[in-house]
Amino acid sequence: MLLLLLGIIVLHVTVLVLLFISTIVSQWLVNGEHTADLWQNCTSGTIFHCLTSSTNEWLQSVQAMMILSIIFSVLSLFLFFCQLFTLTKGGRFYVTGIFQILAGLCVMSGAAIFTVRHTDWHQASENTSYGFAYILAWLAFPLALASGIIYVILRKRE
Numbered sequence: 001m002l003l004l005l006l007g008i009i010v011l012h013v014t015v016l017v018l019l020f021i022s023t024i025v026s027q028w029l030v031n032g033e034h035t036a037d038l039w040q041n042c043t044s045g046t047i048f049h050c051l052t053s054s055t056n057e058w059l060q061s062v063q064a065m066m067i068l069s070i071i072f073s074v075l076s077l078f079l080f081f082c083q084l085f086t087l088t089k090g091g092r093f094y095v096t097g098i099f100q101i102l103a104g105l106c107v108m109s110g111a112a113i114f115t116v117r118h119t120d121w122h123q124a125s126e127n128t129s130y131g132f133a134y135i136l137a138w139l140a141f142p143l144a145l146a147s148g149i150i151y152v153i154l155r156k157r158e
Contacts, residue, residue, distance in 0.1 A: 005084075008154070011147045012080070012100070016073050018140035019107060023066040026050075027131030029118060037133060038063045038114075058117040065110030066137070072103035073144065080151065097151030104144030111137045 026037040035042050038059065042050040053059060076099035083093055111134065 015144045018136045019070045022133045022137035025133040027133040030131045031128040062110045062114045065106045069103045069106035072099045076100040093151040097148045100148030108141045
């Protein structure tokens with residue numbers, strides 16, 4: 001049981017790290033020396049220069065979804081530790097699982113909106129590709145969903 005709890009905590013912390021990195025790092029779109037993320041557009045040539053990102057409604061919704069996913073995941077981890085010490089024997093971690101599933105759905109929504117609408121913001125070219133932060137956001141989605149389902153299924157034992 002101890003190894004199971006340790007594995008779940010490691011999975012949850014991994015999801016949190018992926019969510020933080022994908023939200024903060026400026027690598028959602030890459031085009032040569034130009035990178036763009038949810039918050040700023042940077043050009044790295046002879047001088048590294050960053051400008052604030054666009055104020056499009058869809059980009060603001062992606063920002064909100066990514067922040068909500070981090071908040072839900074942090075709340076889920078906090079609730080897991082609280083329920084670990086207060087839940088009765090045989091009880092399930094429903095609240096923890098629901099918050100983690102919500103975190104997964106939020107990151108999926110944010111990444112899906114970005115996938116569909118990013119061409120409104122930056123014109124597609126043959127050199128433009130998705131950056132590693134975008135890929136990490138998509139990787140965090142199934143991991144958060146899986147950990148949420150594990151929390152719902154998990155029963156507390158003594």
